[in-house]
Amino acid sequence: MLFNLKKFIGGIMMPLPALLLLMALALLLLWFTRWQKSGKVILSLSWLFLLLFSLQPVADRLLRPIESTYATYRGHDPVNYIVVLGGGYTFNPDWAPSSNLIGNSLPRVTEGVRQYLAHPGAKMVFTGARGANTLSNAETAARVAESLGVPRRDIVVLDRPVDTEQEAAQVAKLIGRQPFLLVTSANHLPRAMRFFEAQGLRPIPAPANQLAITSPLNIWDRVLPSAMFLSHSERAWYETLGSLWQRLKGDSVKVK
Structure with a gap:
């Protein structure tokens, strides 16, 4: 229940839902109250921020920096485990x-x-619990790895953790x-x-899925608003909020 509440509140605080709610508030003020100036200011600022967050130079x-x-x-230092954290997923057995x-x-x-492939003999560890689907996040990712040629004997599935803090605790065990x-x-x-370091572990960072573009782009990609670049702003805001919450929790994330 607490996890679902955290996700719901966090979702509302993302740029698109938050700005749409502000726009809705502005429309209510414009249509049904005498606070016309406040409605115009809120609507104008909401529109402006939605535009800015959707532009590549701003979003990236x-x-x-993150x-x-x-x-x-x-x-190529020898390691025995490669831990891949869970993310977004669904499960449809008819899909690739x-x-x-x-x-x-x-x-x-x-x-x-x-x-x-660069570390022969290592085990791949996938994490992530089951959401609304019949299969867990970890198992879904494991099946993709298996379809790409990773033998099942080299795959470990940790399908209990629901967030990164729990993933770290399970991996520590x-x-x-x-x-x-x-x-x-x-x-x-x-x-x-x-x-992971708060659990006393020794992770070697291996980033994937870099999004912020540094290579040259066509001018229209830079000046036209895009849902893709809005999602980049969303990721920056999501991780900023997550880091703030992590720091507020402080000692609660450390090994007991």
């Missing part, structure tokens, strides 16, 4: 396996498989203090590293 400027914390891992991994999940799994590769989205990795 917000996201880039994603640049850790560079792409290209090392990879189609069941939504948004950030597929890049995490493919980067995990790349690291698996499995791996202990030995070094391992931690694969998750580049924007999620700084917060994930803090959770």
Whole structure:
């Protein structure tokens, strides 16, 4: 119940829902009250921020500092485990396996498989509980890895954790203090590293799913608003809120 409430409140605080709610408030003020000036100001500012958050220069400027914390891992130090954190997913047995991994999940799994191929003998660990689907997040990702050639004997499924803090606790029971590769989205990795290190673990950061674009773009990609770049702003805001909450919790994330 608390987890669902946290997700619901966090979802409302994302740029698109929050700005749409402000626009709705502004329309109510304009149509049904005498507070015309307040309604106009709220509507204008909401529209402006929605526009700005949808533009590539703004969105990627917000996201880039978070994603640049850790560079792409290209090392070959021996490790026994490669941990791939769960993300968005659904499960439809009639789809291609990879189609069941939504948004950030597929890049995490493919980067995990790349690291698996570079580290012969390692085990792949997938995390993530079952939501509204018949299959857990971890098992869905494991089946995608298996479809890409990873033997089932080299796959470990941890399907109890519902968030990153619980993922760190479950991995600690499995791996202990030995070094391992931690694969998750580049924007999620700084917060994930803090959770795992708070458990006394020794994660090696291996970012995936970098989104903030630094290479040249066509002018229309830079000046036209886009749902894709709005999602980049959303990721930056989501991780900022998550980091603030993590710091507010303080000692509660540390090993007892």
